[in-house]
Amino acid sequence: MRYLPIFLDLKRGVVLLAGSGDLARAKLRLLASAGARVRWYATGGDHDLGGLSAEETSKVELTAGDVLNADLDGVISVLCAGAGEVGPLLSARAKAIGLPVNVMDDLEHSTFIFPAVVDRGDVVVAVGTGGASPVVARRVRELIETVLPARIGDLAGFIGRWRKIIHGRIPEFPLRRRFWERVVDGEIGALVLAGRNDEAEAALNDIDDASAFAARLPSGKAEGSVTLVGAGPGDPDLLTVKALRALQDADVIFYDELVSPEILDRARRDAARVPVGRRVGKPGIGQNAINQLLIEAAQAGRRVVRLKGGDPFIFGRGGEEIEALRQAGVAYSVIPGITAGLGAAAQFEVPLTFRHEARRITFLTAHKAKDAEAVDWSTLTDVKMTIVVYMGMTAAPSVRAGLLAAGRSARTPVGVFARVTRKDAASAIGTLDELPGLVEKIDGGPAILIIGDVVSHAAPSRHPGLTQLASYFQVAAE
Structure with a gap:
């Protein structure tokens, strides 16, 4: 770390600003908004105070003359922005008497640099890159802005x-x-x-x-509670701001198997992490055991996050966990997440509704073949209905058989979308008749099946299968 972050007490004196044009006005607005008293030497002669409030303007002293001969008595810092050749000369004078100085975009003649600032009144966050990349610093500031509560x-x-x-x-x-x-x-x-x-x-x-x-509690922390958090389909940037805050506040996180490592990396570093999910064909600890873990952790005074892939209330058993928490008298809250069906639709540009084509959506789960066999497919034959099937890879042959037997056309467009929003996302598009074969093409799940005419609107560049699908519709139209 070359630059030590410090905070300058602006009430201790005056900041001298040398320069003109947009660069100088940008620094002037920053200083004025922070409450600084500014002595401004406009080297170009243009003292434009546009954009400043009356209160901010009252703290700016407009000064003429040669800034190199300026009186530095009571000055606590010197800034040069848009000052041209004057910058290095004024820097030398400031250094000679020990005044901190910044010459914009000139590290050689600066003894300090400006960070990107997140201003929340009494809470101020400064982000710096050692002058290497102000753009990166601004991007980090933007991320912090989204996480910090407004108050x-x-x-x-x-x-x-x-x-x-x-x-x-x-x-x-x-x-x-x-x-x-x-x-x-x-x-x-x-x-x-x-x-x-x-x-x-x-x-x-x-x-x-x-x-x-x-x-009151040995940990000195607030009474225990449980927050059910939707982790979304995989991309950590799709976490909500509230979800990020919950992960940062958690003492312990009970997470599903499908929650990506990138999302867990957003959690507080010293939070305990306990896997409680299971994959298809592998045993898990069971829902009752998960409920008991949540209750015991909360009753011990811990802040608990139950991190679930997608959304807790869409095939995530969030309702069952809330029922258990209610019965145990444990405080809880729910933070929704982007469900995998919506993630797939957005990533692969499949509009789940489309005017005149799809007016309804049905979400269903078909974890196993017997799940698909239990579905009343006769209610899902409306061609203006989009069907989104969760956990349908294993049951794909039964899904196909059920819809065909109920009367849905074999040429109904179908998409299989795997590992949606992640870097290794994959898709296969074809027709309902081809569904089992499409599942084999995507090289493992988790996957979402989308069935309906809307699939034909997916981005062509991402789906070679759409060319063949389009020919089906052309033949049908003729």
Whole structure:
């Protein structure tokens, strides 16, 4: 690490800005929004304050004359942006008296660099790449922006207002730290993040014995709870913001076999990770055992994440787990995920509904042949219905037989989409009559079957089979 991240107290003095044009105005807006008092030497003579509020403009001192002879008394930092040849000369003067200086896009003449900044009021995150790639720093900042709650700065300010009071009530540092962990992770913190500050103030004020509040659980953390999280079909970038927060807060994660390693990598590093899923043909620990693990972990005061592929409520047994948690009196919440059927449709450009062609969608599961045999296929013969079959690879021959026997055309377009949204995603497209053979082409699951005329609209460049499929429709039309 060449550059040490530090935070400059802008109330200690004036920032001198030299330069003109868009580059100087960009720095001016940044400084003014941070509350800095700025002495601006516009080297091009154009003091354009456009885009600044009246309050921000009041903190800018417009100065004329030669900046190389500027009075540096009370200046805490020097910035050059769009200053041309003046930059290195002013840098030399600042260095000579020990003032930190930044010359934009000139590492040689700078003693500090500007990070990409995430500003949440009292919470500020700085991201730097040592000047190597400001674009990468901005991309990282954008990722952080999506994860940080909008009111996280309010939470920091809330704690700051109570800090001295709680310090007087809890002199022991370890216990005081646990107190604030419980506040941040518990109901009071949630109230602040929801914008309900008055309720949060009242709740904190109602704590009679702060030490007992902090020591109520050995871990010092909030009471245990379970969050059912939909991990989506595989691509970690499809996780919701709430899902990422839950993974970062978790003490223990019980995850399905189909959850990708890339998604688990987004979890808190020191969280315990327990696999509880199973693959086709392999034994698992059973749903009752999973329910009991969730209950026991929550009752021990742990923050539990039950991480499930796709969405918890679409063939994910999320409903069964919630019933068990309710009966045990365990607090829980649900964070939905992108189900595999929608992931397949988006990746391979198969519109599940299409005007005048498909007005209904049916989701069903056919884990085994007997599952397919139990389906009443006569209700699925409407040509304007799209059928999405989960876990249908093994049962593909029975799915085909059931639909054909019910009267669905053998030439109905069908797609088999495997490992959707992942790097090794694959697909095979053909007709209902060819379904078992299509399954053999995709080299292993998990896979989604999509059946219906909408499959003919999939992206042609990704599906060689569409050429043959198009000929079927042409012949039928003639």
